[in-house]
Amino acid sequence: MTDSKNISVVLQSVNNIKLEERPIPRPGPRQVLLRMDSVGICGSDVHYWTHGAIGDFVVRQPMVLGHESAGVVTEVGAEVDSLRPGDRVAVEPGIPCRFCDLCKSGRYNLCPDVKFLATPPVDGSLSGWHVHDADFCFRLPDHVSLEEGALLEPLSVGVHARRRAGVTLGSRVLICGAGPIGLVNLLTAKAMGADTVILTDINPHRLTVAKEMGADATLIATGSLVSQVCALFNGRRPDIVIECTGAEASVGLSVRACRSGGCVVLVGLGKPEIVLPIVQASVREVDIRGVFRYANCYPDALSLVAQGRVNVKPLITHRFPLSKSVDAFETAKTGAGNAIKMSAEKNIAVV
Numbered sequence: 001m002t003d004s005k006n007i008s009v010v011l012q013s014v015n016n017i018k019l020e021e022r023p024i025p026r027p028g029p030r031q032v033l034l035r036m037d038s039v040g041i042c043g044s045d046v047h048y049w050t051h052g053a054i055g056d057f058v059v060r061q062p063m064v065l066g067h068e069s070a071g072v073v074t075e076v077g078a079e080v081d082s083l084r085p086g087d088r089v090a091v092e093p094g095i096p097c098r099f100c101d102l103c104k105s106g107r108y109n110l111c112p113d114v115k116f117l118a119t120p121p122v123d124g125s126l127s128g129w130h131v132h133d134a135d136f137c138f139r140l141p142d143h144v145s146l147e148e149g150a151l152l153e154p155l156s157v158g159v160h161a162r163r164r165a166g167v168t169l170g171s172r173v174l175i176c177g178a179g180p181i182g183l184v185n186l187l188t189a190k191a192m193g194a195d196t197v198i199l200t201d202i203n204p205h206r207l208t209v210a211k212e213m214g215a216d217a218t219l220i221a222t223g224s225l226v227s228q229v230c231a232l233f234n235g236r237r238p239d240i241v242i243e244c245t246g247a248e249a250s251v252g253l254s255v256r257a258c259r260s261g262g263c264v265v266l267v268g269l270g271k272p273e274i275v276l277p278i279v280q281a282s283v284r285e286v287d288i289r290g291v292f293r294y295a296n297c298y299p300d301a302l303s304l305v306a307q308g309r310v311n312v313k314p315l316i317t318h319r320f321p322l323s324k325s326v327d328a329f330e331t332a333k334t335g336a337g338n339a340i341k342m343s344a345e346k347n348i349a350v351v
């Protein structure tokens, strides 16, 4: 694979990924051309591959996968003065319209016209070269690696969820699910000074990783969970529950376990409709809040990494060259070898 080729990982149809050579894109006046370095594989990439759709987003034409990425600027558009060739940047993957009420109020993650990498029909960044709007690229200090830059994407989900939940100094936090998203929420909650952070999962290996990454305690999600959660929080309930599984049972637990007057944020995306203990939420004034991606979170995520207040490196368990992307997807799907995240590097890998 040479630098002059733009090898891209293209989802052709369900269960069918092919490497394809595409033209190297040209940057517009406010864009930069990036030589991609590290690209993580997210659960959504795997889901598009295995199902061809997530909710209303249906893959109807071949689409380049990947949206957790970082690369090196090689060319800047005529109107770009914030970046220059050689800059190493993390790529924030969602470009909103910038003009609607939601964009103007700062909640651009909710923009109805957002163009998000690898969300159909928008091509992703799992390719040799990628063009991106310069104001959605974040320059990395020398001591932050491009791999860490790619991980700012999931970390930003944790930054946004902690803002929506109000996690702060002294918070007692239950996180349901110890996948990559539960783990980044663990990192951000701890970095904010949370007093106690406890994670649940049904996979013991993931709980072992959670312990290694700083969880105060972990809990296998079986049996009478509310009483087990209370016991782990010394007889009290958590102030905040961050639900990161989407599983119906776990969403129910989140409401039941949360203290009266506390807050549940729903990060996990599962079935579109589920049964919820909603009267419990009403009579105990448990706030239930949605979380969708992030807005204005990359700067904080970068600062957390650059200052050494979080260590995202343990999230990456497997690295593949771009040419082995199908293997990377297989590993991500099956969890072979206790995979958490795959990264494709120097011409791509999967996180």
Ligand code: NAD
Binding pocket: 042, 043, 157, 176, 177, 178, 179, 180, 181, 182, 200, 201, 202, 203, 206, 221, 244, 245, 246, 247, 249, 250, 266, 267, 268, 269, 270, 291, 292, 293, 294
């Ligand atoms: P993942 O599948 O790797 O992790 C989910 C974890 O939940 C797994 O470890 C699984 O074993 C565990 N789990 C399943 N059922 C459980 C139960 N009943 N109790 C406890 N644990 C259980 O996924 P991920 O990449 O970590 O993402 C987590 C969720 O967040 C997914 O639903 C994903 O779609 C969603 N997500 C949402 C946003 C958003 O903007 N709202 C962004 C990214 C991901």
Ligand code: ZN
Binding pocket: 096, 097, 098, 099, 100, 101, 102, 103, 104, 108, 111, 112, 113, 114
């Ligand atoms: Zn908008």
